[in-house]
Amino acid sequence: MNNPYLPKLYKILNIKAETAMDVTYKVEYEGHVIGGQFMEISIPGVGEAPISISDFDDTSMDLTIRKVGRLTDCIFDLKVGDSLFMRGPYGNGFDLNQFKGKDVVIIAGGTGLAPVKNPIRYFANNPSSIKQLEILLGFKTPKDILFPQEIEEWSKQCHVYLTVDQPVEGWEGKTGLITTHVNSLDLSDVDNKVAIVVGPPIMMKFMTLELLKRGFQEENIWVSFERKMSCGIGKCGHCKIDETYVCLEGPVFNYVKAKNLLD
Amino acid sequence: MGYRLTSQQFDNYLTQLSIKYQLFAPQRKSGKGSFSDTDLISYGPVTSYEDMELQEKSAYSPKEVFYPIRETLFQFINNKIVEPEIDTKPIILFLRPCDINGIKRLDAMFLKNGSEQDYYYLRRRKLLKFVLIECIEGFDSCFCVSMNANKTEEYDAAIRIEGEEILWKVKDQDLELEELKLGVTQDFEPQFIQENKVKVTIPLVEAVTKETFNHELWKEYTSRCIGCGRCNAVCISCSCFSMQDVQVSKEHNIGERRRVWASCHVDGFTNMAGGHQFRDKNGDRMRFKTMHKINDFYKRFGYHMCVGCGRCDDICPEYISFSKCINKLNEIVMEGQKDE
Numbered sequence: 001m002n003n004p005y006l007p008k009l010y011k012i013l014n015i016k017a018e019t020a021m022d023v024t025y026k027v028e029y030e031g032h033v034i035g036g037q038f039m040e041i042s043i044p045g046v047g048e049a050p051i052s053i054s055d056f057d058d059t060s061m062d063l064t065i066r067k068v069g070r071l072t073d074c075i076f077d078l079k080v081g082d083s084l085f086m087r088g089p090y091g092n093g094f095d096l097n098q099f100k101g102k103d104v105v106i107i108a109g110g111t112g113l114a115p116v117k118n119p120i121r122y123f124a125n126n127p128s129s130i131k132q133l134e135i136l137l138g139f140k141t142p143k144d145i146l147f148p149q150e151i152e153e154w155s156k157q158c159h160v161y162l163t164v165d166q167p168v169e170g171w172e173g174k175t176g177l178i179t180t181h182v183n184s185l186d187l188s189d190v191d192n193k194v195a196i197v198v199g200p201p202i203m204m205k206f207m208t209l210e211l212l213k214r215g216f217q218e219e220n221i222w223v224s225f226e227r228k229m230s231c232g233i234g235k236c237g238h239c240k241i242d243e244t245y246v247c248l249e250g251p252v253f254n255y256v257k258a259k260n261l262l263d
Numbered sequence: 264m265g266y267r268l269t270s271q272q273f274d275n276y277l278t279q280l281s282i283k284y285q286l287f288a289p290q291r292k293s294g295k296g297s298f299s300d301t302d303l304i305s306y307g308p309v310t311s312y313e314d315m316e317l318q319e320k321s322a323y324s325p326k327e328v329f330y331p332i333r334e335t336l337f338q339f340i341n342n343k344i345v346e347p348e349i350d351t352k353p354i355i356l357f358l359r360p361c362d363i364n365g366i367k368r369l370d371a372m373f374l375k376n377g378s379e380q381d382y383y384y385l386r387r388r389k390l391l392k393f394v395l396i397e398c399i400e401g402f403d404s405c406f407c408v409s410m411n412a413n414k415t416e417e418y419d420a421a422i423r424i425e426g427e428e429i430l431w432k433v434k435d436q437d438l439e440l441e442e443l444k445l446g447v448t449q450d451f452e453p454q455f456i457q458e459n460k461v462k463v464t465i466p467l468v469e470a471v472t473k474e475t476f477n478h479e480l481w482k483e484y485t486s487r488c489i490g491c492g493r494c495n496a497v498c499i500s501c502s503c504f505s506m507q508d509v510q511v512s513k514e515h516n517i518g519e520r521r522r523v524w525a526s527c528h529v530d531g532f533t534n535m536a537g538g539h540q541f542r543d544k545n546g547d548r549m550r551f552k553t554m555h556k557i558n559d560f561y562k563r564f565g566y567h568m569c570v571g572c573g574r575c576d577d578i579c580p581e582y583i584s585f586s587k588c589i590n591k592l593n594e595i596v597m598e599g600q601k602d603e
Contacts (some may be wrong), residue, residue: 001380001382001385001386002379002380002382003346003382003383004379004380004381004382005336005337005382005383005520006337006344006346007344009342042508042520043508044339044342044508044510044516044518044520045339045508045509045510045511045513045516045517045518045519046508046510046518047506047507047508048506048508048520049536066536066537068536068537069536072536083342200539201539201541226535226539227533227535227541228532228533228534228535230504230505230506230525231504231506233377233378233379233381234376234377234379235372235373235376235377235379235381235384235502235504236503236504236505236506236522236525237372237502237503237504237525237527238503238505238525238532238533240555240559242554242558242559243558243559243560243562243563245376245377247377248376248377260473262473262476263533263541263542263547263551
C-alpha cells in the first residue's frame with residue numbers, strides 16, 4: 001500500500017540568501033515539476049509546512065523560504081550538504097500552454113514572486129512562446145526585494161516595473177502600493193491581455209479588482225492562493241474553501257473560479 | 264441467518280468472537296459525563312453484553328475506534344523513518360445506521376477526495392466489520408430521516424434487544440459461529456426509524472448563493488459560539504486533522520510525526536506562516552461548517568455530509584442547535600427566492 005505521508009530526504013546543493021529573511025535552497029530533485037506547485041517540507045520533530053517551488057531544472061528544485069516560525073528557523077540552521085525531508089510536488093501549478101502566443105502580465109507582491117519565478121524565467125528565456133511579457137513587482141522596502149539579480153536579467157528581456165511601499169534614502173525607483181502602478185503597464189488591447197497575480201490575499205483582492213477596472217477579462221486573470229496545506233493531498237481540510245480544495249484544484253485558479261471562493 | 268439468544272448465549276458467542284475480533288461498542292462510563300453525577304456514553308472495547316450500552320446514543324461517535332484522536336504516523340530515528348505497527352486484529356463495531364452512513368462520508372474524504380488514498384485510514388478501515396444496532400425510536404435531537412441516513416444495508420450483523428433476549432442477524436458468514444446454534448433460529452430483519460421528532464429541510468444546493476454568506480444569521484453565532492470545537496469532535500463525519508511533530512530527543516535526533524483531530528471552529532485552523540488567518544469570527548466558522556455539511560460536500564460526492572445524528576446539538580455548551588441552523592438557513596434561502 002502506498003503511503004503518501006512518508007517524506008524522503010533530499011540533499012541541499014546550494015543556499016542563497018535573498019534578503020535578511022528569505023533564503024533560496026537548491027535541493028537535489030529529479031522528477032516532474034510544474035511551476036507554481038508546492039512541496040511539503042519538514043524537519044523531524046519540528047514540523048512540516050507547504051513551501052512553493054520557486055524554480056527547478058532536470059536535477060534540482062529551488063525553494064525560497066521565509067524565516068517566520070519554528071520550522072523555518074530550523075531550516076535556516078541547515079548547511080550545504082545537509083538534507084531536507086520533502087514530499088510532493090502537490091497542486092496544479094501554472095499551465096504555460098494557456099499563455100502561448102498571448103500578451104502576458106505577471107504581477108507579484110512580496111514572496112508571491114516565488115511561485116511565479118519559474119513561469120517568468122520560462123517566458124523570458126522563450127520570448128517566442130508569447131507575444132509580450134511585462135512584470136510588475138511590489139515589495140515592502142528595497143531590502144525585501146527577492147531575486148534582485150534575476151530581476152536585473154529579466155529587465156533586459158522585458159519590461160519590469162518594480163515598486164516599494166516604503167522607500168529608503170537613495171531609492172530611485174517607483175514607490176507606493178503595487179496597485180497604484182497598474183498604469184505603468186501597456187494597457188492597449190487589454191481585452192486580449194493575460195495576467196497572473198500572486199501575493200498576499202489583500203493584494204490579490206485589490207489587484208484583480210484594479211485589473212478588471214482597466215478592462216481585463218475575468219477569464220484572462222490567474223491567481224495563486226496561499227493556504228495552510230497540512231496534508232497536500234485533499235484529506236486534512238485546512239485549505240478547503242467552499243467545495244474546493246486548494247491543494248487539489250489549486251493553488252492556481254482562474255479568476256472566474258477564484259472570485260467565487262469565499263473564506 | 265437470524266437467531267434469538269439469551270444474554271448468556273450471546274455472551275458465549277461474544278467470547279468466541281473475541282478470539283478473532285476486537286469488539287467495540289458504546290459503553291456507559293459512570294460519572295464521566297460533562298456534568299456532575301452524569302455518565303458518559305462513548306465507545307470502548309467490550310467482551311460481554313453487560314459491557315455494552317445499546318439503549319442510548321453515544322456522546323462521541325465511533326470514529327475514534329478507527330480514526331484515533333492522535334495517531335503516530337511515523338518515528339524519525341536519526342533521519343530514518345520507522346512506521347509503527349498497529350494491532351491488525353479485525354474489529355467488530357456496534358453502531359447505529361446513522362454512524363454506518365457517517366463512515367461512508369469518512370471513506371469519501373479519506374479514500375476518494377483527490378487521487379491519493381489515506382494510508383493510515385485505510386489500514387484500520389479494512390479491519391472493520393459492522394454490527395447494526397437496530398434504531399427505531401431515535402433520540403430527541405436526531406434528524407437522520409431528513410438527512411436520508413436512517414437506513415443502511417452496509418452491515419455484517421444486526422442486533423435487536425427484546426427485553427432480556429437478543430435477536431441477532433448474521434450477514435457475513437465469518438460471524439456465523441457454532442455458539443449461535445445454541446439459540447433459537449428466528450428470522451430477523453432490522454427495522455429503521457421512519458420519522459424523527461426533529462425535521463430539517465435542506466436548502467437546495469444550487470439555491471444557496473454567496474449572498475447567504477453575509478447574512479445576519481451568522482452574526483448570531485459569532486456572539487453565541489465560543490469556538491470550543493466540541494461539535495467537530497463528536498461528529499461522525501468531521502475528518503479534519505493537523506500534522507504535529509514532537510521531538511523526543513534532540514541529542515539523538517529522535518522525533519515523531521503525528522496527526523491529531525482538528526476543528527474548523529477552533530482558533531488556528533487556517534493560520535498560515537506569518538500569522539494570516541481566514542474566518543476569524545466564530546459565525547464565519549459556523550457558516551463554513553454548515554456549508555460543508557449540507558452544501559460543499561454534496562457538490563463533490565452527490566450526497567450530504569451531515570447524517571443528522573444530532574451529537575453536535577447534544578454536546579454544545581452554548582445550546583447551539585445545528586438542525587435549527589439548517590432550518591433557519593433554508594428559510595432565508597426561500598425568502599431570497601421569493602424576493603427575486
